[in-house]
Amino acid sequence: MTDNATPAADSYQPDHYINRWLSLLEFNQRVLEQAKDDRVPLIERMKFLCISCSNLDEFYEVRVAGLKQMAEVGAVQTGPDNILPTTLLGQISERAHRLVAEQYGTLNAVLIPALEQENIRFVRRVDWASNAAQDAWLREYFHQELLPVLSPIGLDPAHPFPRIINKSLNFVVSLDGKDAFGRTARFAVVGAPRSLPRLIQIPPEVPGTGPHDFVFLSSVIHAYVDELFPGMTVSGCYQFRVTRNSELFVDEEEVDDLLLALEGELPQRQYGDEVRLEVAHNCPDGVWQYLLDKLGLTEDDLFRVDGPVNLNRLMALGDLVDRPDLKYPPFTARLSSSLGQDRIFDTISRKDVLLHHPFDSFAPVVELLRAAARDPQVLAIKQTLYRTGTDSAVVDALIKAAHAGKEVTVVVELRARFDEADNIGLAEALQEAGAHVVYGVVGHKAHAKMVLIVRREQGRLVHYSHLSTGNYHPRTARLYTDYGLLTANPAIGEDVHRVFLQLTSLGKVLKLDKLLQSPFTLHPGVIECIEREAEHARAGRPARIIAKMNSLTERSVIDALYAASAAGVEIDLVIRGMCCLRPGVPGLSERIRVRSVVGRFLEHTRVYYYANNGQPALYGSSADWMERNLFRRVETAFPVLDKKLAQRIVDELELYLADNTQAWEMAADGSYTRAPAGEPAICAQQALMEG
Structure with missing residues (x-):
């Protein structure tokens, strides 16, 4: 870093470290706003509400859980700004409680009334209890479908408070009287197995029932819970849900086999330390206090909610209601005619191919692997896998390649959070097929997205590469925006080959010609490019940076951007999620603008563009500008060397900067407001869908 960045560093707000945490909650707020936006189809609005809730779950399972661990061991401070973990936890709790209140307010005051207008109803217990036919049907449903799988646990010295599974639906039941053995129990706990649907549809043929009438599972259990305790009196029944620490801890320096170690840890994920308690809003003080005591939590960790405690399970509504008019119109990704299965290698050898998912189909990537598997001229395939899903066409192609005698090497990142079990399974399947499987680098997650295919052509070996900003996951490729580059450029191919050598061997760092790689050259490369733009500006030459990514938190990069702005x-x-930079601050960041785009597809592309005095440099990357990506992961940034393809990306970036329907603009204080509406209305995602 040059001295030019020093004033920016001195001008930092003291709450930088808090900003990075609270900005995740701010992003959740922007997702929640989509649930309120009547321009979004109604059932999709319910999905946005569920996504907001699911994101908050993960925030507590990972981020808050880590802070709580620091607080419990008596950490004096956290982060570079000397923030007490307890101070940060207090601010998070305050903001999270406001967010949860708004989530349930959106459900009850906005979405449920709007759904009722469309004859989609969540029937309240007071209503179906007064309808004899519905009550009879639901009682029969309880006896046939629920009662056989429910296992109430009375709490007494022989039955201590049970271990509650992470994020499961449970009920605490207060009781009076004695059971068959003369025992007196004040409380019992009833857990709802995860196999049970959280939404139960009453058949339309039941008298008084509409075409889409649903009852919450929690309401049905609540209504008939007394049948679980014959001879006793149920004086209260209240749903609750516990969120737990879901991080897996494996000391990689101490284990001999990472796969076996992770397999041993996975079952414990459901029973990590408690971090949050959700209860029904009508739960009496004495009951929720009892639960807090049993779970070792405080009132800051308590959320009293006016509705089902597991809102994200309402995502099922989209599958249960066949109303295309209330959903996004079907969309079919473009399939390039130049990438037919018989010509794919010929096409890539003639020109680079750029794919922008989900607008461009992911099928050519799968077909490239399938073609490589059956092509006798292909000798080897190397690939990284971070998240790819179960029953993956990508993994199937690699297995077929191994069966066909190709040299298949796969770097599987076993520690991809919440995908560990899937990745263990695919690693074992690949090994059984004869592929060479490695698990990345100790201490560094392998997050790079690369394929290398080695093909013999006219007596020489040719490298075909695919580099991407996103995972090799056919499902998320239909939901996330990502760029993928198919190229036969020899220099890029050689660089990809060298990165694979680093990942699979124990050799030293090899010099790369075109790629930037963390934890070695990516961070200094980013700083160098930013500072180069600043030098152009100081010399009076035009200077411009456009960067699009998920998160921006790394302090030295932010300092460099501040210095470049001042120059x-x-x-x-375009930062979808966390952003610790503050734009528009006089004397610091007056020439920086930050926006977040939240729409039908999850914005996931990572692209860095530098104008460079008329010789632009443009990189796609697997890395956000975060500490973990730049210093603690194996990542790559790849140049887009074809000028037409690079200009296409710049044009698409400009489209995102012009978006006035799905964009949010950040103010100098870190708050977001919707981008001003304009004429014509511009929606970047819609424009890209239309081609």
Whole structure:
């Protein structure tokens, strides 16, 4: 870093470290706003509400859980700004409680009334209890479908408070009287197995029932819970849900086999330390206090909610209601005619191919692997896998390649959070097929997205590469925006080959010609490019940076951007989630603009564009500008060397900067407001869908 960045570093707000945490909650707020937006189809609005709730779950399972661990061991501070973990936890709790209140307010005051207008109803217990036919049907449903799988646990010295599974639906039941053995129990706990649907549809043929009438599972259990305790009196029944620490801990320096160690840890994920308790809003003080005591939590960890405690399970509504008019119109990704299965290698050898998912189909990537598996001229395939899903066409192609005698090497990142079990399974399947499987690098997650195919052509070996900003996951390729580059460029192919050598061997760092790689050259490369733009600006030459990514938190990169702004560089950032930079601060970041785009597809592309005085440099990357990506992971940034393809990406970036329907603009204080509506209305995702 040059001295030019020093004033920016000195001008940092003291709450930088808090910003990075609270900005995740701010992103959740933007997702929640989609649930309120009547321009979004109604059932999709319910999905956005569920996504907001699911994101908050993960925030507590990972982020808050880590802070709680620090607080419990008596950490004096956290982060570079000397923030007490307890201070940060208090601010998170305050903001999270406001968010949860707004989530349930959106459900009850906005979405449920709007759904009722469309004859989609969540029937309240007071209503179906007064309808004899519905009550009879639901009682029969309880006896046939629920009662056989429910296992109430009375709490007494012989039955201590049970271990509650992470994020499961449970009920605490207060009781009076004695059971068959003369025992007196004040409380019992009833857990709802995860196999049970959380939404139960009453058949339309039941008298008084509409075409889409649903009852919450929690309401049915609540209504008939007394049948679980014959001879006793149920004086209260209240749903609750516990969120737990879901991080897996494996000391990689101490284990001989990472796969076996992770397999041993996975079952414990459901029973990590408690971090949050959700209860029904009508749960009496004495009952929720009893639960807090049993779970070792405080009132800051308590959320009293006006509705089902597991809102994200309402995602099922989209599958249960066949109303295309209330959903996004079907969309079919474009399939390039130049990438037919018989010509795919010929096409890539003639020109680079750029794919922008989900607008461009992911099928050519799968077909490339399938073609490689059956092509007798292909000698080897190497690939990284971070998240790919179960029953993956990508993994199937690699297995077929191994069966066909190809040299198949796969770097599987076993520690991809919440995908560990799937990745263990696919690693074992690949090994059984004869592929060479390695698990990345100790201490560094292998997050790079690369395929290398080695093919013999006219007596020489040719490298075909695919580099991407996203995972090799056919399902998320239909939901996430990502760029993928198919190229036969020899220099890029050689670099990809060298990165695979680093991942599979124990050799030293090898010099790369075209790629930037963390934890070695990516961070200094980013800083160098930013500072180069600043030098152009100081010399009076045009200077511009456009960067699009998921998160921006790394402090030295932010300092460099501040310094570049002060030097006169125009900087536009499209940051979906966490952003610790503050735009528009006089004397610091007056030439920096930050926006977040939240729409039908999850914005996931990582692209860095530098104008470079008329010789632009443009990189796609697997890395956000975060500490973990730049210093603690194996990542790559790849140049887009074809000028037409690079200009296509710049044009698409400009489209995101012009978006006035799904964009949010950040103010100098870190708050977000919707981008001003304009004429014509511009929606980047819609424009890209239309081609």
